[in-house]
Amino acid sequence: MTTKSQPPRSRLDPEPLPRRDWLGLSSLWTMGAALLFGVAGMLKLPKAAVLASPSKKFRVALPETLALGEAFIPPGRAVAVFKDADGVHALSTICTHLGCVVKTNPEGFECPCHGSRFKADGEVARGPAPQPLPWLKVSVSGGVVTIDEGATVPAGTKVQA
Amino acid sequence: MTPAATPKDALREFVDNLKAAPRRLRDTAFRTGPPTTDRTRSTFVFGNVFLHLHSVRTHLWSLKWSTTMGLGIMSVSAFLIALVTGVMLMFYYKPYPEAAYESMKDIHFVVPTGRLIRNLHRWSANIMVIAVILHMARAFYTAAYRKPREYNWLMGIGLLVVTLGLSFTGYLLPWDQLAYWAITIGANIAQSPREVTDAVGITEVFDPGGFQRLLLLGSDQVGAEALIRFYLLHVMILPLAIAALMGVHFWRIRKDGGMVRPDNAGVLLKRARQQETYPVFTEAPVKTYQLAAVVRGRTANVGRGPENTVPSMPHLFYAELGVLMVTLLICLALALVSDAPLKELANPNVPENPAKAPWYFLGLQEMVSFSAFMGGIGIPAIVLLGLALIPYLDRETEGTGQWFGGPGGWPLVRLSAIFGLAVPVVLEAFAIRFGWLREWFPEIPQLVVTIVNPATILTSIYTLYSIWCIRRFQSTRAGALGLFTCFLAGFLVLTIIGTYFRGPNWEFFWSPSDWPKH
Ligand code: HEM
Ligand code: FES
Numbered sequence: 001m002t003t004k005s006q007p008p009r010s011r012l013d014p015e016p017l018p019r020r021d022w023l024g025l026s027s028l029w030t031m032g033a034a035l036l037f038g039v040a041g042m043l044k045l046p047k048a049a050v051l052a053s054p055s056k057k058f059r060v061a062l063p064e065t066l067a068l069g070e071a072f073i074p075p076g077r078a079v080a081v082f083k084d085a086d087g088v089h090a091l092s093t094i095c096t097h098l099g100c101v102v103k104t105n106p107e108g109f110e111c112p113c114h115g116s117r118f119k120a121d122g123e124v125a126r127g128p129a130p131q132p133l134p135w136l137k138v139s140v141s142g143g144v145v146t147i148d149e150g151a152t153v154p155a156g157t158k159v160q161a
Numbered sequence: 162m163t164p165a166a167t168p169k170d171a172l173r174e175f176v177d178n179l180k181a182a183p184r185r186l187r188d189t190a191f192r193t194g195p196p197t198t199d200r201t202r203s204t205f206v207f208g209n210v211f212l213h214l215h216s217v218r219t220h221l222w223s224l225k226w227s228t229t230m231g232l233g234i235m236s237v238s239a240f241l242i243a244l245v246t247g248v249m250l251m252f253y254y255k256p257y258p259e260a261a262y263e264s265m266k267d268i269h270f271v272v273p274t275g276r277l278i279r280n281l282h283r284w285s286a287n288i289m290v291i292a293v294i295l296h297m298a299r300a301f302y303t304a305a306y307r308k309p310r311e312y313n314w315l316m317g318i319g320l321l322v323v324t325l326g327l328s329f330t331g332y333l334l335p336w337d338q339l340a341y342w343a344i345t346i347g348a349n350i351a352q353s354p355r356e357v358t359d360a361v362g363i364t365e366v367f368d369p370g371g372f373q374r375l376l377l378l379g380s381d382q383v384g385a386e387a388l389i390r391f392y393l394l395h396v397m398i399l400p401l402a403i404a405a406l407m408g409v410h411f412w413r414i415r416k417d418g419g420m421v422r423p424d425n426a427g428v429l430l431k432r433a434r435q436q437e438t439y440p441v442f443t444e445a446p447v448k449t450y451q452l453a454a455v456v457r458g459r460t461a462n463v464g465r466g467p468e469n470t471v472p473s474m475p476h477l478f479y480a481e482l483g484v485l486m487v488t489l490l491i492c493l494a495l496a497l498v499s500d501a502p503l504k505e506l507a508n509p510n511v512p513e514n515p516a517k518a519p520w521y522f523l524g525l526q527e528m529v530s531f532s533a534f535m536g537g538i539g540i541p542a543i544v545l546l547g548l549a550l551i552p553y554l555d556r557e558t559e560g561t562g563q564w565f566g567g568p569g570g571w572p573l574v575r576l577s578a579i580f581g582l583a584v585p586v587v588l589e590a591f592a593i594r595f596g597w598l599r600e601w602f603p604e605i606p607q608l609v610v611t612i613v614n615p616a617t618i619l620t621s622i623y624t625l626y627s628i629w630c631i632r633r634f635q636s637t638r639a640g641a642l643g644l645f646t647c648f649l650a651g652f653l654v655l656t657i658i659g660t661y662f663r664g665p666n667w668e669f670f671w672s673p674s675d676w677p678k679h
Contacts, residue, residue, distance in 0.1 A: 051381055097533055100516060110666060111666070112667075113346065114529065114530035115530065115666045126600050127530075130607045130611075
């Protein structure tokens, strides 16, 4: 008999593969697959299909006294609205660096967080901001201005009443 | 058949059992009796699941104050204090925007002991950050990351990241001005890969920055969704993660043979403490060998005698308890003299000016004020990668277990500290005095500013310096010593500038008393 001639197997030797029965292997693989699909599915969960954010469109009446070229900040909005001879335009006042709200100053805007400065047309004058302040979509009917914070227009777009 | 015992006897036995119950309870809890001999001290340790995270005997070298300075235990202690006080805060805290602020005010002003608990929570979190950083420095300077401890060093980096994550997520919860604007900035740092994708013009198709920010905030602004997410991370996900990592960290310490020590630790100890140890095998050891087949030649303690070791109970445990009490004392003293801040209710339209992150992130904020992406993501990623690679790039053995051990030694560390402090001071002074690229060339492309700014120049100079150290001493350890020391020094300088010398609009001021009134 051939088995007699083999040396006795020690507990320290690796076990032959057949002992790893299909049950063990298949449960390992199904667990791997379940983990993969489960994690892939869970990664979708934190990203809601509809974001819980208020409407970005709002209407506001410019004050009668607003001087030409002076910024008007609608209450509770991070937007600056201007009126001059060419029409009305609006700039977002959310700093393009890290999202602080910029204040107006004589030259344009300044950001309190890391000192970015913007010119009156939104161009970056200095500091770390990588992009100019975006111009927002505006429409005017009568004295009422409608501004959409979610839509940008090319810089220089002004709307006549 | 007659019953074995009359009812009266059984009643008596019941009373006897009742009397003996406390003693028996004690005996079943501590099965091996009081730890008064070396053997019962050993059984005391390995009969207890919590104590058995330690080995039953501890090397005298590990007990030396200068080996660990208790910093690891201090980190755990601060974590435990934060854990207990945090659970207490959860009784009152409500994670919903305005309600959160109101509940913080209640905790601070109305809830009995609420303010103390809140202060303790804040201070223990701060102490934990400091302790973890110092602990990392001690592990580095004693070259404890070397074989076989490489993997535990990696676990340590994981712990550092989670510790900072815990602090950062906790910062939003009070929903005051400080919290709101720090998190706004933080979330936009997560979005800052856009600085590069925008410059290259591929944001439309590939926008990892926007995705990260969305994941963090659950919305396109900091609101209720963001608060719930940060709350969940702060009270569930990150504490569980840190507990798991700590478990591995501690278990590994045992498996790696305890604290790192020089090869000749026994000789070094002889002079001072020999009289405290005595032979262990004075009686026949009671030991099972069931595991012998498994451990043959694999773990650090196989083949080593118990020379120079003492029982962990009480020598190690009492020292650890002492560190816990000192940590508690420090936190308590700070909590009594200094209140955790609570500013006005968060106002999404008016940023706090200056809007400062927690102090340990102010170095980052300083770098972010040059480039959001490089300062907030690029350089931190490089630093973490560099830290993680240290044990795999330095494979030398000279100086293991000794403070500032290895070629170069303390003189090199001192030189690197001076160099590491001077370079960022000069760079900052230059940038503050003369401005940077955009002030000179207004039309310069953003990508150039992203790549060439004081923060990236600092990182490059440190890297070059470390390469010089490797060549000068013909040693990778010398390079590591130089780089790590520079990293600590740079962190210190940037943090101090961010904390004390930056005022409204992030402008430079010699002191907060010079800040303009507004
Ligand atoms: C929450 C954070 C952490 C906790 C609670 C912690 C806890 C501990 C404890 C209790 C020890 C025993 C020795 C001692 O007290 O120094 C230890 C050792 C060690 N830790 Fe940490 N640690 C943390 C973070 C880190 C970090 C950030 C690193 C480095 C990147 C690190 C690397 C190490 C290494 C390499 C050892 C072994 C040291 C030796 O053998 O001498 N740990 N840790
Ligand atoms: S957020 Fe405006 S400069 Fe940083």
